[in-house]
Amino acid sequence: MHSVSVKNLTLKFGAAxxxxxxxxxxxxxxxxxxxxxxxxxxxxxxxxxxxxxELSEGQIWIKGKNVTWAEPSERGIGMVFQSYxxxxxxxxxGNMSFGLKIAGMAKDEIEKRVQRASEILQIxxxxxxxxxxxxxxxxxxxxxxxxxxxxxxxxxxxxxLSNLDAKLRSELRVELKRLHNRLKNTMIYVTHDxxxxxxxxxxxxxxxxxxxxxLDEPHTIYNRPTNLFVAGFIGSPAMNFIxxxxxxxxxxxxxxxxxxxxxxxxxxxxxxxxxxxxxxxPEHLSIVEQAIPGQSIPAVVEIDEPMGAxxxxxxxxxxxxxxxxxxxxxxxxxxxxxxxKVDIAKASLFDETNEQRI
Amino acid sequence: xxxxxxxxxxxxxxxxxxITWQRFVVYGCLIGCALFFLFPLYIMIITSLKxxxxxxxxxxxxxxxxxxxxxxxxxxxxxCTGLYCEGIKVGFWNSIKITxxxxxxxxxxxxxxxxxxxxxxxxFSEGFFSxxxxxxxxxxIVMVYPLVIITRYMGIFSTLPAVVLVHTIFGLxxxxxxxxxxxxxxxxxxFKAARVDGAGYWQIFFLVFAPMSMPIFTVAVILQVTGIxxxxxxxxxxxxxxxxxxxxxxxxxxxxxxGGKAYNVDMAATILTGLVPLAIYFIxxxxxxxxxxxxxxxx
Amino acid sequence: MDRPNPLFRNLWSKIAALPMMLIVLxxxxxxxxxxxxxxxxxxxxxxxxxxxxxxxxxxxxxxYQRLFNTDRWMNCPGLTHIGRSDWxxxxxxxxxxVVTYVILAVVLSMSLGFVLAVLMDQKIRAEGxxxxxxxxxxxxxxxVTGHVWAWIMSPExxxxxxxxxxxxxxxxxxxxxxxxMVMYAIAVAGIWQGTGLVMALMLAGLRGxxxxxWKAARVDGIPAWRTYLQIVLPMMKPVLVTTFVIVCSGAVxxxxxxxxLTDGGPGISSDVPTRYVYTNFSANLGQSxxxxxxxxxxxxxxxIPWIRMEFGKKSQG
Numbered sequence: 001m002h003s004v005s006v007k008n009l010t011l012k013f014g015a016a017x018x019x020x021x022x023x024x025x026x027x028x029x030x031x032x033x034x035x036x037x038x039x040x041x042x043x044x045x046x047x048x049x050x051x052x053x054e055l056s057e058g059q060i061w062i063k064g065k066n067v068t069w070a071e072p073s074e075r076g077i078g079m080v081f082q083s084y085x086x087x088x089x090x091x092x093x094g095n096m097s098f099g100l101k102i103a104g105m106a107k108d109e110i111e112k113r114v115q116r117a118s119e120i121l122q123i124x125x126x127x128x129x130x131x132x133x134x135x136x137x138x139x140x141x142x143x144x145x146x147x148x149x150x151x152x153x154x155x156x157x158x159x160x161l162s163n164l165d166a167k168l169r170s171e172l173r174v175e176l177k178r179l180h181n182r183l184k185n186t187m188i189y190v191t192h193d194x195x196x197x198x199x200x201x202x203x204x205x206x207x208x209x210x211x212x213x214x215l216d217e218p219h220t221i222y223n224r225p226t227n228l229f230v231a232g233f234i235g236s237p238a239m240n241f242i243x244x245x246x247x248x249x250x251x252x253x254x255x256x257x258x259x260x261x262x263x264x265x266x267x268x269x270x271x272x273x274x275x276x277x278x279x280x281x282p283e284h285l286s287i288v289e290q291a292i293p294g295q296s297i298p299a300v301v302e303i304d305e306p307m308g309a310x311x312x313x314x315x316x317x318x319x320x321x322x323x324x325x326x327x328x329x330x331x332x333x334x335x336x337x338x339x340x341k342v343d344i345a346k347a348s349l350f351d352e353t354n355e356q357r358i
Numbered sequence: 359x360x361x362x363x364x365x366x367x368x369x370x371x372x373x374x375x376x377i378t379w380q381r382f383v384v385y386g387c388l389i390g391c392a393l394f395f396l397f398p399l400y401i402m403i404i405t406s407l408k409x410x411x412x413x414x415x416x417x418x419x420x421x422x423x424x425x426x427x428x429x430x431x432x433x434x435x436x437x438c439t440g441l442y443c444e445g446i447k448v449g450f451w452n453s454i455k456i457t458x459x460x461x462x463x464x465x466x467x468x469x470x471x472x473x474x475x476x477x478x479x480x481x482f483s484e485g486f487f488s489x490x491x492x493x494x495x496x497x498x499i500v501m502v503y504p505l506v507i508i509t510r511y512m513g514i515f516s517t518l519p520a521v522v523l524v525h526t527i528f529g530l531x532x533x534x535x536x537x538x539x540x541x542x543x544x545x546x547x548x549f550k551a552a553r554v555d556g557a558g559y560w561q562i563f564f565l566v567f568a569p570m571s572m573p574i575f576t577v578a579v580i581l582q583v584t585g586i587x588x589x590x591x592x593x594x595x596x597x598x599x600x601x602x603x604x605x606x607x608x609x610x611x612x613x614x615x616x617g618g619k620a621y622n623v624d625m626a627a628t629i630l631t632g633l634v635p636l637a638i639y640f641i642x643x644x645x646x647x648x649x650x651x652x653x654x655x656x657x
Numbered sequence: 658m659d660r661p662n663p664l665f666r667n668l669w670s671k672i673a674a675l676p677m678m679l680i681v682l683x684x685x686x687x688x689x690x691x692x693x694x695x696x697x698x699x700x701x702x703x704x705x706x707x708x709x710x711x712x713x714x715x716x717x718x719x720x721y722q723r724l725f726n727t728d729r730w731m732n733c734p735g736l737t738h739i740g741r742s743d744w745x746x747x748x749x750x751x752x753x754x755v756v757t758y759v760i761l762a763v764v765l766s767m768s769l770g771f772v773l774a775v776l777m778d779q780k781i782r783a784e785g786x787x788x789x790x791x792x793x794x795x796x797x798x799x800x801v802t803g804h805v806w807a808w809i810m811s812p813e814x815x816x817x818x819x820x821x822x823x824x825x826x827x828x829x830x831x832x833x834x835x836x837x838m839v840m841y842a843i844a845v846a847g848i849w850q851g852t853g854l855v856m857a858l859m860l861a862g863l864r865g866x867x868x869x870x871w872k873a874a875r876v877d878g879i880p881a882w883r884t885y886l887q888i889v890l891p892m893m894k895p896v897l898v899t900t901f902v903i904v905c906s907g908a909v910x911x912x913x914x915x916x917x918l919t920d921g922g923p924g925i926s927s928d929v930p931t932r933y934v935y936t937n938f939s940a941n942l943g944q945s946x947x948x949x950x951x952x953x954x955x956x957x958x959x960x961i962p963w964i965r966m967e968f969g970k971k972s973q974g
Contacts, residue, residue, distance in 0.1 A: 073556030099555030
């Protein structure tokens with residue numbers, strides 16, 4: 001039995017289809033991250049799951065129950081929001097117990113749950129304060145606590161860390177992971193931050209235009225992007241793309257005067273295609289002095305951007321720009337003529353016409 | 359003091375003139391305008407403290423040497439409005455009887471309407487709201503006769519309920535706009551969080567939104583109390599002679615000249631009529647400005 | 658589980674909004690339509706009017722013909738003499754009076770309000786005090802304003818008499834007794850009451866402008882007055898349009914102020930449409946309804962800039 005199941009979900013705002021015939025199955029205890037650029041429908045999907053938006057077609061199942069028409073509070077979910085959405089006039093305790101009171105739960109049971117949640121989140125000393133007196137990190141803990149006291153199986157997170165500064169964000173990220181390890185709840189987490197996605201997720205769903213482009217484990221998404229969009233979206237600095245053609249029965253990638261040997265490429269049948277895009281991540285290239293026939297590309301160094309441990313080197317290749325990540329101390333001089341060694345096993349080939357991975 | 363060669367020319371803070379001619383003009387204009395705005399208030403007060411002979415003989419600018427509150431007592435207690443000579447106090451109590459229920463009913467209706475529009479939209483709700491907004495520009499007089507017919511038909515014409523109803527109707531566009539924009543400006547996630555917590559329409563309104571909306575309710579109360587208190591037309595048409603509000607009584611007192619105009623009594627009655635909204639204005643200050651700006655700053 | 662009936666979705670919301678929907682339909686739309694429709698009939702006072710009575714009483718534009726032939730509504734003795742030496746662009750009556758008043762109120766209160774707002778924006782001391790002084794008249798009833806100014810402008814004992822008594826014997830401020838000047842007298846009182854509001858709206862508009870505009874203008878060496886006129890004023894267009902609409906809609910429906918200040922006098926020379934409509938309700942309902950409709954049309958024309966702005970906003974975004 002899946003914990004959460006989305007079946008053929010379509011959502012229309014007027015004539016615009018925001019979510020298009022979407023399917024998603026989430027296993028019990030899984031941490032799923034919905035990732036994509038703004039407007040891709042990730043938050044909309046989460047709101048549909050929560051019952052805050054009426055869907056146009058399709059079904060939503062949670063814990064084996066069809067909850068398509070159920071009220072948000074009847075779905076067995078807890079939700080955490082980007083702006084924390086704490087009730088400003090209530091204390092922390094009031095915030096956490098509000099939903100339980102509305103549900104008519106006995107007082108001592110409410111108190112027990114609040115105590116338990118505040119222990120897990122270490123917010124015990126804050127219980128009688130109002131949200132206005134808390135820091136951003138504390139507020140988000142309380143917001144998580146409000147979801148926790150519901151003691152439900154599914155947690156929905158809508159960009160919960162986006163309003164925090166960088167340092168706090170990485171702290172809470174680790175804490176969320178710890179929380180998930182401890183509670184083993186199903187978590188569905190929306191973010192536009194790929195670092196959060198890569199670090200937290202069991203599986204990532206990359207979305208664009210109301211469609212899930214790829215649903216896979218983080219390292220698969222990173223190393224085997226299923227199409228050009230996913231390849232360009234994931235990874236910072238971004239993947240280098242080279243337009244060319246495959247010749248020689250799909251054994252060689254040709255662009256300009258350069259020919260690269262495709263032996264060792266991990267993918268489908270390459271064949272001869274006239275329009276192909278080769279994707280190379282900056283860390284899968286290395287700078288060498290001497291050309292290696294079939295495995296390197298001649299380039300001229302333009303500038304480098306030191307990034308601490310590494311340096312991102314920008315080079316000109318056949319009139320186009322490419323970036324390579326090298327250790328800081330190995331960065332070349334500007335203007336130097338070098339060669340880029342290609343690790344073809346880690347490269348991605350895309351058919352330019354349908355943008356799909358070969 | 360020896361000049362260091364490195365510090366030749368301007369150095370340090372630029373010397374400030376005590377007052378520049380621009381500043382002089384700015385303050386001159388501001389004070390001049392302030393005098394224009396204060397002038398009638400001054401005239402009202404000094405006139406009300408004079409006796410009638412001083413007014414006939416004296417200069418309008420000059421304050422009296424022998425101030426007396428006689429005109430005030432007369433205006434409050436015994437000035438004549440046509441047939442009766444019971445002073446403006448009758449109108450004062452009538453205005454309270456009109457203002458209190460009108461304010462409560464209109465704010466209740468408008469706050470719920472604004473909440474519905476902002477957070478629980480339904481088919482055509484935006485359409486209704488657009489028509490409501492446009493309606494606020496229709497001159498009232500266009501709807502006055504239809505409302506006479508409606509209130510007659512309801513059997514409440516010339517009674518307090520009629521004037522309460524009319525104030526509720528004509529207060530609705532601006533107040534709904536005020537509340538709708540306020541509720542729409544609250545974080546949408548707060549509303550979502552309350553829904554996930556299982557709160558429904560009334561619970562969200564009374565337990566979540568209302569407690570955090572005191573500023574906007576204050577603005578609405580100020581807006582309605584001053585607006586309704588200052589109304590003349592609806593009072594004279596719908597309230598009926600026994601319920602005439604203070605503004606109507608004031609007008610009757612001033613116009614029922616028996617044996618020459620008693621300007622001192624008229625001015626005392628005028629001040630008394632303006633006292634309630636003025637008090638609200640001076641006490642509430644910022645909220646008042648927010649209220650009147652609310653109509654202009656649309657969301 | 659059945660799909661919930663969409664009619665009952667958000668049921669409480671619909672119930673709570675029901676009074677608003679009824680008011681919009683019955684009073685705002687229904688009442689306005691009723692006034693417009695029955696302005697084409699010869700009905701007299703009856704408790705309720707039905708479609709049958711509308712058909713039977715239909716007289717076309719006769720009410721409007723009569724209205725515009727009534728001197729109290731509009732009377733332009735010199736205007737028809739086009740090409741003659743006694744041609745005069747002057748009109749009297751309720752409609753020309755309100756046009757005069759609207760123009761005076763818009764031009765004077767908006768320019769004075771803008772100047773005051775700019776002065777208030779000069780980082781002055783005691784800003785709160787000045788604002789309180791400029792704005793307090795707005796808290797008063799038009800009836801109060803009218804009676805105060807009636808006393809100040811009273812020719813016998815008021816400002817005119819006092820200034821003359823102090824030695825300036827040719828001082829003339831007897832406007833409310835002068836049929837040619839009386840609308841200006843009303844405008845003075847109206848501006849006294851309403852300019853504070855205009856100032857407050859414009860000041861809010863000025864404060865809403867990006868501070869960096871001022872820094873950029875200063876770096877570019879543009880003098881402050883040019884920045885206000887050529888950069889800030891155009892940026893304030895939405896505020897200006899809104900203020901214009903607010904001032905207009907208030908000025909078109911002017912009634913209480915006239916009642917308190919002149920009661921339409923001297924004679925009928927300061928009559929205004931709302932007063933015309935109100936005083937004709939009992940004796941001459943057809944005149945009331947047609948005059949109301951003319952007011953409605955006037956207001957609709959004045960609203961065009963606002964509607965265009967709102968509509969333009971939607972089509973852009």
